[in-house]
Amino acid sequence: MRYRETGQLHMDFxxxxxxxIAYLRKKHGLRFLNEALRRMxxxxxxxxxxxxxxxxxEQLVEHWTYFFDREGGRYQLQRQDGSIRFTVKQCPAIxxxxxxxxxxxxxxxxxxxxxxxxxxxxxxxxxxxEVLGGGRCVQTVRRVRP
Amino acid sequence: MIPSDHFVRFYNEVFKAxxxxxxxxLVAYWQELGRLQTRELAARFRVGGIEECHTYxxxxxxxxxxxxxxxxxxxxxxxxMRRCPSLAKVLDNDxxxxxxxxxxxxxWVEPVMKAAGLHAVMDMKSRSEPHCVFRVFRDxxxxxxxxxxxxxxxxxxxxxxxxxxxxxxxxx
Numbered sequence: 001m002r003y004r005e006t007g008q009l010h011m012d013f014x015x016x017x018x019x020x021i022a023y024l025r026k027k028h029g030l031r032f033l034n035e036a037l038r039r040m041x042x043x044x045x046x047x048x049x050x051x052x053x054x055x056x057x058e059q060l061v062e063h064w065t066y067f068f069d070r071e072g073g074r075y076q077l078q079r080q081d082g083s084i085r086f087t088v089k090q091c092p093a094i095x096x097x098x099x100x101x102x103x104x105x106x107x108x109x110x111x112x113x114x115x116x117x118x119x120x121x122x123x124x125x126x127x128x129x130e131v132l133g134g135g136r137c138v139q140t141v142r143r144v145r146p
Numbered sequence: 147m148i149p150s151d152h153f154v155r156f157y158n159e160v161f162k163a164x165x166x167x168x169x170x171x172l173v174a175y176w177q178e179l180g181r182l183q184t185r186e187l188a189a190r191f192r193v194g195g196i197e198e199c200h201t202y203x204x205x206x207x208x209x210x211x212x213x214x215x216x217x218x219x220x221x222x223x224x225x226x227m228r229r230c231p232s233l234a235k236v237l238d239n240d241x242x243x244x245x246x247x248x249x250x251x252x253x254w255v256e257p258v259m260k261a262a263g264l265h266a267v268m269d270m271k272s273r274s275e276p277h278c279v280f281r282v283f284r285d286x287x288x289x290x291x292x293x294x295x296x297x298x299x300x301x302x303x304x305x306x307x308x309x310x311x312x313x314x315x316x317x318x
Contacts, residue, residue, distance in 0.1 A: 002240065005151035008211055013153035020160060023178055028167070036156075036163040040148070043241030044155045067149035093147050111148050111156075 001062050002047035009071060014093045015102060022105040033107060034114050041118035052123035057084060057141050060119065060127075064139070068092065083142040094135030112137065158236045161244035172246060176253025176302050183254040184261045191262035196223040199264070199282045214277075222283045222292075230276035237276065248273055252300035255280070265289035269296035 024033040042049055051059045061077070064086050068075050071092035078085045097104050109131045116127035116139060124145040130138045148156050164172040191198050200218045203225050207214060213229035232251075236243045252268045259266040265283040269292075278300075283289035293299055 003152065003238075005149075008209070009150055010210055011150050013150040017148060017150075017153050017156065019182065020157070023175065024160065027174075028164075028171075032163065032167075036160050039163065039241070040156050040159045043159065044152065044239060046240040067147070067151065070151070071149065073147075088147075091147055093150070115148070 001059055001066065002045075003063075004066065005070075011071070011092070011096045014096045015100065017093070017111075018097055018102060018105050018108055021107050021111065025105065025107045030107065030110070033110065037111055037114040038118040041115040045115070045119060049119050049123070052119060052125050055124050055143075057125060060141065061086070083140055086139040086141075088135070088137045088139070091135040091137070098135070109137065112139065154232045154235045155239050155241065157250070158239070158244050158247055159241065161247060161250065162242075165244060165246060173253075173302065176250055177257070179250065179254040180257030184258050187258050188261035191258065191264060196264065196282050196284055199223040221285070221288055222281045225280040227276070227278045227280065230278065233276040237274070243274075245273065246302075248278065249300055249302040251278075251280075253302040256303060267293045267296065268300040270298040270300050272298065 021033065024036065045063075048059050048063060051057070061084055065075070065077060068088075073088065073092040073095075074090040076087040076089065078087070094104065094108070113129045113131065116129045120127040124143050126142050126144045128140045128142070132138065160175070161172060164175055187202070190202070194201070196218065200216055200223050203223075204216055206212065207216060207225075211231050212227060214225060214227040217224040217226070233243075233247060236247055248270045252266070255266050255268070259282060265286050267281050267283070267289050269279045271278050281289070281292055283292070
């Protein structure tokens, strides 16, 4: 995995992330926000995207589970019929913002939706993100091309 | 979810996106950060002065895993950053760093200090190495003198176009 941070967490970055998403949405619009997130996926997470292009989703799965474990998120990982389902039962980012009584921007979960979509573009996979609300979602990786 | 560990890399992408749209959009974002931080911190620094700056950055030094030294003199507070965790992470990245990444720091600090009646100077030293020296002075004259000696002065709110050009020229 390309990035594997250890040591102290600074969860208050979620406050800034939430504020940044709100600012971009209000001042520059959703298209601009999407483009910044897309570049995050294709630049910062280039290594995950390249693995997907080669047909290997395991770095993405490790990325999900490593950082959820590190931040105390709750999830279930299931593999079935060639698809991998990551069911988020408690998103650590949402949990942190709620614990501080902060208003969560309506576009906050767009980060997950857009990044997943951009990671899958041009690969053999499709990554769907079903946002269920309340810090829950289902992210599914499916091979759609041989 | 972008993990909290990866936030600064997203920040870097946001800065690049705003800069592509026009430098004034990046400056406007720093102003927004400054406005929010002024609301949080200005009153505290106005009352507590450079001693309170020392207290605040002592906590930051510990919580944000910075490597550096803090010094408090009768004239100024100094934060000598030996390893900035933020720029270090942006440099350890498959995406390119924003050429103005370091300026976001002074971008929020400067409005806070102005509102607090203090005088901040940041010598970035280099844009490609994660270290800098940041001082907060009680009085403007020694602040100006220190700014004149800076190797790479951070001045995010100097006339935007000029700053962008000068910063490119001074890029280390």
